[in-house]
Amino acid sequence: MTVYGTRPEAIKAAPVIKALEASDALDSITVVTGQHREMLDQVSEIFEISPDRDLDIFEHGASLSTIVARVLERLDPVLEAEKPAAVIVQGDTSTSTAAALAAFHRGIPVVHVEAGLRSGNILSPFPEEANRKITSQIAALHLAPTSTSKANLLRESVHADDIVVTGNTVIDALLMTMEMKTPFTDPALEDLADSGSRILLVTTHRRENWGGAMEGVGRALTRLAKSFPDVQVVLPAHRNPVVREAVLPHLEGLDNVTVTEPLAYGEFTRLLSLATVVLTDSGGVQEEAPSLGKPVLVMRDNTERPEAVTAGTVRLIGTDEQRIVDEVTSLLTDEAAYRAMAHATNPYGDGRSADRSVAAISHLLSLGPRPADWGTEGNP
Ligand code: UDP
Numbered sequence: 317m318t319v320y321g322t323r324p325e326a327i328k329a330a331p332v333i334k335a336l337e338a339s340d341a342l343d344s345i346t347v348v349t350g351q352h353r354e355m356l357d358q359v360s361e362i363f364e365i366s367p368d369r370d371l372d373i374f375e376h377g378a379s380l381s382t383i384v385a386r387v388l389e390r391l392d393p394v395l396e397a398e399k400p401a402a403v404i405v406q407g408d409t410s411t412s413t414a415a416a417l418a419a420f421h422r423g424i425p426v427v428h429v430e431a432g433l434r435s436g437n438i439l440s441p442f443p444e445e446a447n448r449k450i451t452s453q454i455a456a457l458h459l460a461p462t463s464t465s466k467a468n469l470l471r472e473s474v475h476a477d478d479i480v481v482t483g484n485t486v487i488d489a490l491l492m493t494m495e496m497k498t499p500f501t502d503p504a505l506e507d508l509a510d511s512g513s514r515i516l517l518v519t520t521h522r523r524e525n526w527g528g529a530m531e532g533v534g535r536a537l538t539r540l541a542k543s544f545p546d547v548q549v550v551l552p553a554h555r556n557p558v559v560r561e562a563v564l565p566h567l568e569g570l571d572n573v574t575v576t577e578p579l580a581y582g583e584f585t586r587l588l589s590l591a592t593v594v595l596t597d598s599g600g601v602q603e604e605a606p607s608l609g610k611p612v613l614v615m616r617d618n619t620e621r622p623e624a625v626t627a628g629t630v631r632l633i634g635t636d637e638q639r640i641v642d643e644v645t646s647l648l649t650d651e652a653a654y655r656a657m658a659h660a661t662n663p664y665g666d667g668r669s670a671d672r673s674v675a676a677i678s679h680l681l682s683l684g685p686r687p688a689d690w691g692t693e694g695n696p
Contacts, residue, residue, distance in 0.1 A: 317400035318344065319391065321351030321373070321411030324600045326359035327581055329406045331488035331670035332429060333365055339674055341683045345398055349387050349411045350374040355555055358580050362493065369394050376557075380410050380443055387414035395422045401681055402427050405451065406485075408444035416451045425456035427677055430484060432458060432465030432474075433620035440618055441599075442524045448620075457680045459673050461664060462623055463691060481689035482672040486603050487665030490585055498582030504574050505550070505583070509590055513548045516540065516644065517591035519598050520563065520615065521554040529635035530559065533615060534566030536640035541570045543641075544648055547592070549573045552584060593647045595640070602630055603664040611657035613643050623663035628656065666690070 318336070320329045326348075336344035348356060348367040353374040360367060371394070373386040387410070395403070395418060403419035405412040406429040416426045428451050435445050449472075452458065458474055460466040461484035469479050500506045508515065520533055541549050551567065553560055553575050567573045579587065585604065588594065594605045597615040605612045606629040613633045624630035633643045646653050669690070678684035688695035 317347060317395075317398060317402070318404040318406075319347045319349065319411065319415035320406055321349035321356065321387070321415075322409050323352050323355040323359055323578070324598075325406045325409055325412060326356050326363075327489045327600065328430060328485045329404070330359065330363035330365060331485045331492065332404065332406075332673050334363065335670040335674040336677075339678070341678055342401075342674070342681075345369075345400060347371065347391065347394060347415075349391070349415070351383055351387075351409060351411045352555070355578050358578070362496075362581050363489075383410040384414040387411055388418050391415055391418040392422070395419060395424060400424060402456070402677060404429060404677070406430055408433070408441075408448035408451070410443065410447065413447040413451050416454055420454040425680060426451070426454055427457045427459065427673075427680065428452065428455035429459045429482075429673060430461055430465075431455065431479070432460040432467075432469040434465075434468045435618045435620040437618055440524050440616070441522060441620075444599075445620070457676060459676060461669070463689070464623060466689070480672065480676040480687060481691060482676065482687075483665030483667075483669035483690045484603055485665070485669045485673065486600055487607060487662065488667050488670045489581070490604050490607060491667040493582045493585050494589065496582050498580065498586055500583050500586070501580070502576055505576065505587065508548055508550070508574065509586075511548075513546065514544075514592040514648070515587070515590055516544075516547055516549045516648075517587060517594045517596075518549060518551045519554070519596045519601055520551075521556060521559050522597040522616065525597055525615065525635055526558050527562065529615075530562035531566075532635055532637040533640065534563040536637045536644075537563070537573070538566045538570065539637075539641050540644055541567070541573050543645070545572055547572065547648060550576070550587065550591075552576045552579045552587075554578065593644060595644060597635075606630065606661045606663065609658055609660035611647055611654065613640070613647070615640065621664075624661065627661040627663055629659065629661055631657070
């Protein structure tokens, strides 16, 4: 049984669900919690996944505790009725950790996809760093995307036998959707694609950036749009009203700024492939953009995804308004600085992470051999 509730979980769980559906040995049941609503349904649609159960917990402005309480309360009877052999959770959302706890309470083994990411700061990202650590305490199988995340788990005394390095399933999802060559539903984006203009693609939503930091992001974008009238700034705005109220008022009346609703995944990855520079506080985008050779400036002070920083395609720049303006300006004006960051690298996966994940789950259930770690001999 795979349980997921938000857009990023859906994107990263989808390839695993597809691989489970293709497996002879395992049956797949999908449960969505609806922690995000439209943004979640968009992803299920693209990957043609019809969830078997919908816990429908969404409520505007629900607190983290309400989300967790609702998942625990509504998932438990589903677990009792379905009696799954294992419950798969992805990542570090409130849905993910609450679902893991619900399964643990019923003695059902928990499989953690994207295990072992650590920023080292329990308050950042909030609440994700705590969520992922809690899930690590109760998971039976840890599917680590990289050897760095495996090392984090080993350091926390997780047994090596319970960890398999699979790569990150987001790269499977990215490669699957890039093949679809999705048309843009918003004609403004189709025009933009045809124009060949340079594009600054921006996403922002992190809870710890809410308020003053996000206002600063809005002001930085205004300044950049005015300084570079030939560059198109595109912001697919997150559904959260707190994010919208902080950023969008700054962007009104600027001809070269396009604010869109959240884009369907296929449209977003196509836009990513057209972007010149990516400015984001997203986790998933940090993993996807390096595969497409796009320089990424991350509006955070730390990251649980150090691999692309080491590879030189991602830079942490924080949320200071002036720093954002300076870093973007440098990439838009200094060709050497741009070339130094714009090279394709795949530290997060090779597109076959879901198959490795299903092999590891089969092994957990005594249905097959243990797969070798990704990146090791026998599994390059
Ligand atoms: N994404 C999308 N449409 C958008 C913006 C982002 O499909 O308009 C995708 C993006 O490709 C990435 C995921 O959503 O895979 C990231 O989600 P988000 O930034 O909300 O969460 P995080 O990755 O930070 O947990």
